[in-house]
Amino acid sequence: MRRYQRRGLDHTSRRVRRLADPYSVRGRTLLEIGGGIGAMQLEFLRAGAVTATSVELTPTYEDVAAALIHDAGLEDRVNRRVMDFAESAAQVSPADVVILNRVICCYPDMPRLTGAAAQHTRELLLLSFPRRAWWTQAVVGLANVSLRIMRRRFHIFVHPPKEIFATAAQHGLRPADVHRGVFWTVASLQRAA
Numbered sequence: 001m002r003r004y005q006r007r008g009l010d011h012t013s014r015r016v017r018r019l020a021d022p023y024s025v026r027g028r029t030l031l032e033i034g035g036g037i038g039a040m041q042l043e044f045l046r047a048g049a050v051t052a053t054s055v056e057l058t059p060t061y062e063d064v065a066a067a068l069i070h071d072a073g074l075e076d077r078v079n080r081r082v083m084d085f086a087e088s089a090a091q092v093s094p095a096d097v098v099i100l101n102r103v104i105c106c107y108p109d110m111p112r113l114t115g116a117a118a119q120h121t122r123e124l125l126l127l128s129f130p131r132r133a134w135w136t137q138a139v140v141g142l143a144n145v146s147l148r149i150m151r152r153r154f155h156i157f158v159h160p161p162k163e164i165f166a167t168a169a170q171h172g173l174r175p176a177d178v179h180r181g182v183f184w185t186v187a188s189l190q191r192a193a
Helices: 003-006 011-018 039-046 060-073 083-092 110-119 132-150 162-171
Strands: 029-032 051-056 078-081 095-101 121-129 172-179 185-189
Touching: 011 039, 011 095, 011 121, 011 185, 029 039, 039 051, 039 060, 039 095, 051 060, 060 078, 060 083, 083 110, 095 110, 110 121, 110 162, 121 162, 121 172, 162 172
Parallel strands: 029 051, 029 095, 051 078, 095 121
Antiparallel strands: 121 185, 172 185
16 A cells, blocks of 8 residues: 555556556446455546446455545445455446456466456456466466465466457457566457447
């Protein structure tokens, strides 16, 4: 929270946010899956989105998110839910813009999560996920070993980008813009006409 308040969005989140620049978010609804403290939601609301829904798997971020939303005076425009989106997507309304920022790599069943997000996307799906390269797989492998040593159940995944895009395509979305960074790939996918 302090880092966001001092510096704004982190580098990867800024890249994801910029993918929406060619499209007007003014008057659009937003759904962020794995929204954390809600920084992306605040940025999109400030850019003109009318409402934002956050679906977060754990309650860890809720107090901080509530404080940020309150400080921004946006309580009436943000709905936060704590649930497993892939399992309970039917309980959430679709949105014009859907965001999966550094979330696909945290979920073991990529097709289920990405498919549910794509089904909920009326116009634009924004994604970030680890690039599938030897160095990202090495870093993720070391991180997973560390997590096992610490007896954590959490695991990081490097899902194949072709499978991510194919899953979204099965639900009518096609890549509009894809940028591969050193570690993170960011992409926007549009609803096919």
